[in-house]
Amino acid sequence: MDNVFINKEIFKGAYILMLKNLFNKRIETATLYEKYAALASLLDKQLENDYEATTEYVEKNNLKKTIYFSMEFLMGRLITSNLMNSGYADVVKAAFDDFGYDLNEIELAETDAGLGNGGLGRLAACFLDSAASLSLPFYGNSLRYKKGFFVQRFENDKQREYPDPWLDKPFYWEERKEQEAIHIPYFGYVKDTKLIDPVWVKAVPYDVKVVGAGNGVITHLRLWSAEKSELHPYHDEEYLKMVSKITESLYPDDSTEAGKTLRLQQQYLFSAAGIKSVILEHKRLGRDIKDLHKYYVFQVNDTHPTLIIPELMRILMDEENLGYDESWDIVTQSVAYTNHTILSEALEKWNIKIFRNLLPRAFEIVQEMNRRFKIVLEEAKVPQEKIYQMQLIGANNVRMANICIYGSFSVNGVAALHTDILKNIELNDFYKLYPSKFNNKTNGITHRRWLLHINHELTDILDNLLGSKAWHKDLSLIKGLEQFKDDLKVQKMIKDMKLSKKRALIQKIKKDTGILLDENAIFDIQIKRLHEYKRQLLNILNIIYTYQRLKTDMEFKKNFHPQNFIFGAKAAPSYVMAKGIIELINKTSHVINNDTDTNKLLKVVFVENYNVTYAEYLFPAADLSEQISTASKEASGTGNMKFMLNGAVTIGTMDGANVEIVKEAGMENNIIFGLSSDEVNSIYKNNGYKPRQIYDEDPRLQSIFDFIRGLTINPTHFDFILQNLLTSDYFLVLKDFDSYVKAQERANQLYKDQKQWWHMVIMNIANAGFFTSDRTIAQYNQDIWQLEEIKK
Incomplete structure (x- = not known):
């Protein structure tokens, strides 16, 4: 054409x-x-x-490729x-x-394509963009969900979930590749390594082009859709229903055995189809199966694609007739694993009965892997009680993270602190066994979408001040802005940019919620998944305390700079505590926003159905970036980087990539509070934390709890949240409360010193160059993938 x-x-x-x-x-x-x-x-x-x-x-x-297996790719428009x-x-x-x-x-x-939910999917999308822009043969592999995570609506202040049928209209960017369909077997039984009477499902690939920036390189994201298979003898109603569910929606409810089976079906479909399509390509190009690892790296993004390890073993042994050891050599030279979580409850484990029933041959292979791994551990003189913790199969579950570590040649964390915690605490036994496997790759964001596209005003300022557009390609050049940190004219330009972005957000929020925000207020924004460790609860407790002070302390009121607090978050449908926190924030916002005595000074908004498109308004409008997770719990975060790049100051704990943000931009240019990661781990270790005592000794907290009990006709409505804080408070909300209040007071006062504030803002923008995903991808490539550039 x-x-x-x-x-x-x-x-x-x-x-x-x-x-x-x-x-x-x-x-x-x-x-x-x-x-x-x-x-x-x-x-x-x-x-x-x-x-x-x-x-x-x-x-x-004959270029080597990386295939990036991820359950989510949150692409945006x-x-x-x-x-x-x-x-x-x-x-x-x-x-x-x-x-x-x-x-x-x-x-x-x-x-917005409904192919993801949170940071995992946004990161994967950034990686596709960066790899294509760096001319690397890097390809995504996931599922083509007919419905996205869900559309969030607030009814009676509670989150209600509605289907997100994003594929109801044509998706113009995809191309169906019927001729490359793969037939996937489930259930059945094994006889002499052969799977007998399986239930067959056809996985049909749809390829979506991924366009590199200004280099003519176009790769793709491959999305698999489950359809009825011609290999399956009968297509009764039950079979058709099962097939349609597999790629119906992202993260189906797994509180039942049927839900767990469905999730495992999803994971096997995109893992097995992805691996099989690669092997077919490898053979079509006339290459020896024994050289597979020379041409492909399979990057496992979190534990959802773990099944590529036993599946690759199955294909090499059962279909390509290689021995176990030869197959294992190929697998362990071609699979690399990215760990995204420190929370042990988030490290996937699958019930043995469900796993063996759905994937009988894969289970046999995992059993054999486990038997051999135990021998490795015994030979390494690992103590018996640790062997049990490390093995691939527990008393009643299959441990996906352990399989990934054992079966990969590289295991990486996603921020310096996160990787240190993995090496020294969470995965220390594995680290001692395989020290050379572990490495860090701090996450990044694509500055093309998260600055060049969403913030033309700042882009123009940078083009002008830096004297060229070279920084568009090499974000490290943004450092040149630092020389203007105290230039009043430049500060005014940055302030005007921020004001125009606030005005755009104000219009959108007014249209969506009816709430009118003050453009001269501090825009304090927390947008991320709703999870207890991210501590949206700490944020709302401080907001309530601030409101109460504005009502009773005239000196405080006189010195307080107006502040808008904005939340955006979805809670997992079955996560009761998270949904309770959403309702609490919404109910509190009504009281505060409707109080004419204080609402010129304080407003609270929870935006509905937070997604990539909403994010494009929120990031550039923020003055304060809320990154307040319990130290040692957030693996990295990438929202923190988008805020920084668009001129927000971080108010946060020394957690995840906040540590590196502070290192790059300077501690004095951000507002850090709270327990350190070491202090948090020490509290857990010594088991001496008494949240009730903090509450009993702090009248502020008592007053906040009274306010919460007065929000509803039934004063016990939110007691499940309050009792959780008083009895366990695992994420140390009450412990960090005082420190957070002081940090918020400091932020409010700092903003009033405009010269100092815009100095801090400029220092953050100028030092955000490290956080481009171009840098992250270059490091992955140098240390793990070793791909050659596409030179067209």
Whole structure:
């Protein structure tokens, strides 16, 4: 296809034709969605040339690939990144200006692809963008969920979940590859290593192009969809229902045995199909199966894709007729594992009965792996009680993280502190056994979406001050901004940028919630999954205390700078405590926002259905970035990096990547409070924490609890939250309360010293260069994957 994006006039002609072909519409009569659909179709077709050229180059030159297995890829709107990275955005904008179209409005017509939920999925999307932009042969592998995580609505202040049928409208960026479908077996029984009478399901791949920035490199994300298989003898109602559920939705409720089986089916489908498609490609290109590890690295993103380890063993032994040792050598040279959690309850374990029933041959292989691993441990003189903790199978469960560590050549954490905790505490026994496997790769974000796209005002300032656009490609050059940290003119420019971003967010929040925020207030924002360790609860306790002080302490009220507190978060549907915290924040917000005595000074908003599109408004508008997890609990965080890059000051604990943010930008340019990671671990170890005593000795907390009990007709409504704080308070909310209150007071007063505040902001922006995912990917490549660049 000739390049129809070469100039404005040629594009206009092609676009008019596309509108006519797709919808039989003219420029004047097309709906917003039709305008978007015509643009997306035209752009995707145009990208085909570079996609084919990239594929051909990789195959012809026998380049090694990384296949990135992740349960989530939270891509955001692809029209945005594809237009930017392909370099066609200016041509389209100019043509649309002629048509009287608003390109931004048309971009918003695309629904966010429902392929993820939180930080794991956003990180995976950033990695795809960075790897393609660095010209690396790196490909995503996941599931094509018909419904996203869920659409969140607040009813009676409570979270209600509704289906997110994002695929109800055509997804213009995907291409169905029916001819590359893989048949996946479940259930059945094993006889002489052969699986007898399995239930067959067909996994059909859909490829979504991933566009590198300005380099003509286009890779893909492969999404597998479960369909009925021709190999299965009968398609009764029960079978069809089972098949349709496998790729129906992300993270189905696993509180029942059926739900757990469904999750394991999902994990096996995208792991087994991904591995099998790679082996078919490897053989099609005439390569020896024994050389598989020379051509592929399988990066396991968290434990969801663990099954690629026994599945690869199964294929090599049962289908390729290699021996166990030879197969194991190939597996352990081709699989690498990224750990994303310190919380032991989040390290996946599967009930043996469910695992063996669904995947009988894989279970046999894991049993054999476990038998051999125990011999390794005994030979290494590991004490007997530790052998039990480390083995791959426990009394009644299969331990996925242990399989990943044993079966991988690389195990990485995602922030310096996180990796240290893995090595020295959580996975210390494995670290002592395999010290050379462990390494750190601090997470990053794609600055193309999270600055160049969402913050044109700041981009223009940086282009101007840095004298060129070279920093767009190499974010470390943003450091040049630091020389202007005390330049009052530059400070004013940054302040004006922030004000314009606040105004855009104010409009959106007013439209969505009816609440009008004050543009001159401090915008204090906490947006992330709702989880107890992230401590949204600590935030709302301080807000209630601040409100009570504004009501009773006139000196405090007189000196208080107006502050808007904004939350965005989804709670897992079965997570009762998290949903209770959402309701508590919403009920508190009504009292505070409707009190005319204080609402010029204090407002609280919980935005509904927080997603990537909402995030694009929130990150650039923030003054204060809430990163207040219990120290040692947050593996890394990436929201903290997006806030920093867009000119927010971190108020946070020394946890996750906050440690590195403070190291880069300076402790004095952020607001750090609370227990350290060592102190937290010491409290756990000594088991002497008494939250009730803190409560009894602190009238502020007693007053806050009284306020909470008065929020509802039934004073015991939130007692399950309050009792949890008084009896266990595992995440040390009460312990850090006093320190957090002081940090918030300090932040409020600091903001009033505008010269100092904008100095801090500039220091954060200027030192955010380290946190680009381009740097993260380059480090992965140098230390783990060793891929060659695609040079087209």
